[in-house]
Amino acid sequence: MNNDSAQECMEEREKIRKILEKWEGKKDLIAILLSIQDHIGYLPEDGMLDVAKYLNISESTVYGVATFYNHFRFIPPGKRHIQVCMGTACHVKRGGTVLESWERCLQIREGEVSEDREFSLERVNCVGCCVLAPVVVINDEVHGRMDSTKVDGFLLRYQLESEGKGNGSESDINEDEKGSGDGDND
């Protein structure tokens, strides 16, 4: 299992090296960090060190900028990244209970990742789909007119989907991924 996570780490650094190559000396720190997160899903610590070296700026500058902006994450997101909108319109239409419902059903708090790395939960400020409030964004797909009672339905669908997949040859891969996830948590 540890080998797996070490392997994952190596792959990430390789990806970051490729991203940095594309920038060809352009010193745009925020754009580079955004690009890394787009490709990897979060900002690994080693990655930020590489960026600092590449831009020839201090590590604290990179970390300072990365932690300043809400968009950057420092832990890998789950396979399904759930963003619950907490804009004003969502708030007045009881988006708060939707978030609580996700927390209750997934048994994680906002900002956390479930133990099997299937789900991660995040609150976001506003996704600009106020007319469909309350809104939840799951892996970049917007779901409007949410309701705390709809959460169970989503989870059931995901469960059925993964069980459906489980019949095929992908089940082994799923198991492996779960394994490495546990390894990380240890």
Added chain:
Amino acid sequence: MEIMINERFEELKSEALKDLQETNDGEGAVISVGTATCGRSAGAIEVVKSFKDVIESMGIDAKVVQVGCHGHCYAEPMAVVSKPGWPPILYGYLTPSRAQSLIRRFFNEEDPALEWALGAVDENDMIPTVFETPRWSLERRWLLKNCGSIVPENINHYIASGGYEGLVRALNMGPSETIENIKESGLRGLGGAGFETWKKWEICRNIPGDRKYIICNADEGDPGAFMDRTILESDPHSIIEGMIIAGYAVGAESGYVYVRKEYPQAVSVIGSAISQAKEKGVLGENILGSGINFNIDVNQGAGAFVCGEETALMASIEGKRGMPRPRPPYPANSGLWGRPTLINNVKTLALVSRILAQGASEFSSVGTEACKGTAVFAMAGKIQNTGLVEVPFGMTLREVIFDIGGGTPPVIRASNIAGERPIAIKKSFKAVQIGGPSGGCLPDSLLDTPICFNTIVETGAIMGSGGMVILDEDNCAVETARYFLEFTQNESCGKCTFCRIGTKHLLDILSDITKGAGVMEDLDLLVELSENIKQGSLCNLGKTAPNPILTTLKYFREEYEAHIKEQRCPSLECKDLIAYYIIPEKCQRACDACVGSCPTEAIYTRRDRLKAIDQEKCVKCENCVEACPPQYDAVIKISPISELPASEPRDNSLSGQENT
């Protein structure tokens, strides 16, 4: 040179008209579906696919095009069907299956399925137009003119509808006359502060410097606002044109569009619009043969509300933490990388292109003496017709909210009893929050205020960039203030002590009040602290953060007092002050709708077979209120909790069976 510019533009225009004609005036029908973010999330992409499938299977001569957002987001997904022999008809609330049967009926049976139509969009003798309804007739569209009617990803559509004519006029007039034209129009910055646009331009123009920058502020951080997003997605060229004109007027050759990362579609649309504009020669080197150069880059924000402030925004483009700095020096003197910089909001820049094309006097004839032109609002929250509205300045808030917006919608509660229809429960208007976290909550008594920068400021709110969230009787004023403070406290960059620590204290006090732990002295403390934060903060985030508290305290003081003195939340929203209760007289023995809805198994069956709630287990999610058939209406909220009747014992003989 002028002749050359005009000649080149005429060429572009005739090309564009030809392209548009090919789309619109062919033999076949044209179906334009709104596929901006709001349409997409309501299912517009599935509707597009459904239209395409049915057209192909029936072998009809028709085209499906994807346009931007009409602003009538409540009826998304929407489509305009233009069939030869019929006026173009706008349909709303579409679904894939409706799209299919609409096409079948319209094309096979010549039946336009008018029950799904909102109305015709052109005058005709057959079908009433949408313009006869107040939602359309009271609007005055300058900024949103093209939204939903052109294909945003096709520059030819923009040019054919009068686009880039403003640029050509500016190039013919020269920079100083261009600024003079903007002055004549009376345009004021629509980002929120309302500073006169021409003044900003002239100051920047008069600062010497070989390198200047134009920045388009599209960092729409205000939660509950989506005007800028819609314009970026539906009419991106109007912004590009405005930026080129601004660049020409002040003498800048490069510009940045600073867009939020949360708007991926806007980022991609503006990016492709920039490359199209370059291809056509209206952007880039030697624009239309005039010898003028202008280039635009897109810069993505990474989610920080404070970056809407101009100095913070520039720091962010420079790759630093987005922290504001003291002004002066103003950006016009020393802005991005120390160079003279002009920053305008998306709406201001888009209006510049319209004003130059259509004439300053036409623009200034709309609106009031102090505020010329139109204001755009994004209406959301508890309002019937959500979406974008554009109205002339001077219209009252009441007209916008009730005549155009349709007022507060009822709550529709479905029943699980066979044969019973859903019941609509009327809700009354409570307040309108304008200006986002920097604005304020205005009650019904102030709704006759005419919309104008100055009059809105007098009420304690601010005009802001145009977010308008409507609250109804179920929304608590204290909780709303707490929500905004939570937001600003989170988003405070931490530079100024008063903003960093002061907002935290405000938030703590408000949280205490919403939990029933406040004291009356807190109210004076809130006001005092608010005044101090206003004075002690550098940028407008801190200066305006207390506005939601000050306005709610001013207009809804009795709610604060009820929370403190009686531990009662009059709107029944604050969780710590309410309890859910099933009225035994209303509860029906045979029904167990609430039991199944409870996520924590807090609802149990009493000895008399009626249901009751175990307060220890209840998480106050309100599922049971919604599950209880409205004909019984047995589940209520009680505040203060001390008024909750004693609970009846559980029927132990049923334990373990009640859920089956």
